Amino acid sequence: MSGAELVLRDVVGAWPDSQAFLFEGGPLADALREAGLTIRLAAPGADLSGLRRDVSPLHALPVLGRLARLAWDLAGAARGCDVVYANSQKAFLLAALPTRLVGRPLVWHLHDILDGAHFGRAQRIIQARLANACAVRVVVPSRAAAEAFVQAGGRRDRVTVVPNGLDLTLDPRPAAELRAELGLPVGPLVGVFSRLAPWKGQDVVIEALAAVPGLRCVVVGSALFGEDAYAATLRDLAAARGVSDRVLFLGQRSDVPRLMQAVDAVVHPSVDPEPFGRTLVEAMLAGVPVVATDAGASSEILDGGALGTLVPPRRPDRIAAALSEILDRPEAFAERTRLARERALARYGAARMQDDLAALIHQVAARA
Incomplete structure (x- = not known):
């Protein structure tokens, strides 16, 4: 749905x-x-x-x-x-x-x-x-x-x-255990969760991966409204940038909450304004850091960037920099992530x- x-x-x-x-x-x-x-x-x-x-x-x-x-x-x-x-x-x-x-x-x-x-x-x-x-x-x-x-x-x-x-029910197990059960790789891992469509910006994240050696990404979602051609171009782009082995296309999934809990950060890379951003709230509830493009409601949900990292749309370099900072200093984002979860529980x-x-x-x- x-x-x-x-x-x-x-x-x-x-x-x-x-x-x-x-x-x-x-x-x-x-x-x-x-x-x-x-x-x-x-x-x-x-x-x-x-x-x-x-x-x-x-x-x-x-x-x-x-x-x-x-x-x-x-x-x-x-x-x-x-x-x-x-x-x-x-x-x-x-x-x-x-x-x-x-x-x-x-x-x-x-x-x-x-x-x-x-x-x-x-x-x-x-x-x-x-x-x-x-x-x-x-x-x-x-x-x-x-x-x-x-x-x-x-x-x-x-x-x-x-x-x-x-509402989202958290799995009490640690991320490493969830990854093992879900068949996800060890090491730095981020996730993109939305239907595959040009304005959702999955291509921007693939471009960003090329600038962060060793980082893998799970792409969760499918083309729902006749956007299959775009879905095909994403695989071609990953091959062209030399990151095919670091991008896992998981398709449509019913276990998104567990997948979110298993990654180190969630990226919300929409290139056009979002009316809301359900993925953002899910990630906040899952208790993982968020990187989102500052378009539409993202700033509203993330309290102007106080509860997540906001970057300009269509800027893979800024996404790469934000993810590198989260991966290099995860402890610096722990308090922000906790406050983001509290806001999501209270407002959404x-x-x-x-x-x-x-x-x-x-x-x-x-x-x-």
């Missing part, structure tokens, strides 16, 4: 008798059924996987018939609900007008950052204006995402910041996110 889907899986714990309208089946549908929700799948033939956030609105023209059918089905589903909660770009764009027509309040959980690095100008204008007209609340995970929405033309009084929350727990969103939805329902 994507980060937004993982958030939704945790959020619905407060709404076990709700219904979920999904464009397709899969792991998210299974997780929501397990949480007690009634699942309603879109009619066969309604696949919208070809519509991505980085394409022109003109690409939607060939599937207008499917979009209209989905909108009609969504209107029917919305009539039986007190509040409609859209958890993705596609869900919001499709539900906006139907929910307005049937008179149901719409909450949009915006998991993206509406800026020029991620969306075209036309896309940003359409989404902001549609939100102003049809959404009673727009939930975002960070102040950076809120400002981007306002800059795109969205109304500030519609925005509520609710940081993503998650799943229960706090659930409570905040439940309160907001109750308010929306009461005013409807």
Whole structure:
């Protein structure tokens, strides 16, 4: 599941008798059924996987018939609900007008950052204006995402910041024991944990490895949204820089917390602004030092760099220097890492996110 889907899986714990309208089946549908929700799948033939956030609105023209059918089905589903909660770009764009027509309040959980690095100008204008007209609340995970929405033309009084929350159970065993069990090498080891995509910046870390002899890196994640070509270029880049033997591509994993605890540091190398940064919080909870690019919400999560090392985007030399410092003087980062874990526990727990969103939805329902 994507980060937004993982958030939704945790959020619905407060709404076990709700219904979920999904464009397709899969792991998210299974997780929501397990949480007690009634699942309603879109009619066969309604696949919208070809519509991505980085394409022109003109690409939607060939599937207008499917979009209209989905909108009609969504209107029917919305009539039986007190509040409609859209958890993705596609869900919001499709539900906006139907929910307005049937008179149901719409909450949009915006998991993206509406800026020029991620969306075209036309896309940003359409989404902001549609939100102003049809959404009673727009939930975002960070102040950076809120400002981007306002800059795109969205109304500030519609925005509520609710940081993503998650829980992580630590394995009490030492890192060396975890490495042995996970089949990871001994010696200096860092990790990158995210889906494989150009804007996630795994290539920058591979470039950085070439400047730190002896350092190995685990790359955890896969290409989720048609970015397989980029995944292939990462292996080619590692070979070109002479670090193929020091980069371990582990693919999609279900044991990320243990993998994080087994490395010496976690790198979050996004080259474009992040709306949140779930990986950062996971690493903070795992109790390992963090190196992150200063883009989007990273500075907000890491308290301006007090709880982790912030570097400029697209700077492998700065990542290499930061990792070398952590590896050379691990004791100097112990207190910062401890404080980072305390902040993550206090501010980014799943229960706090659930409570905040439940309160907001109750308010929306009461005013409807």
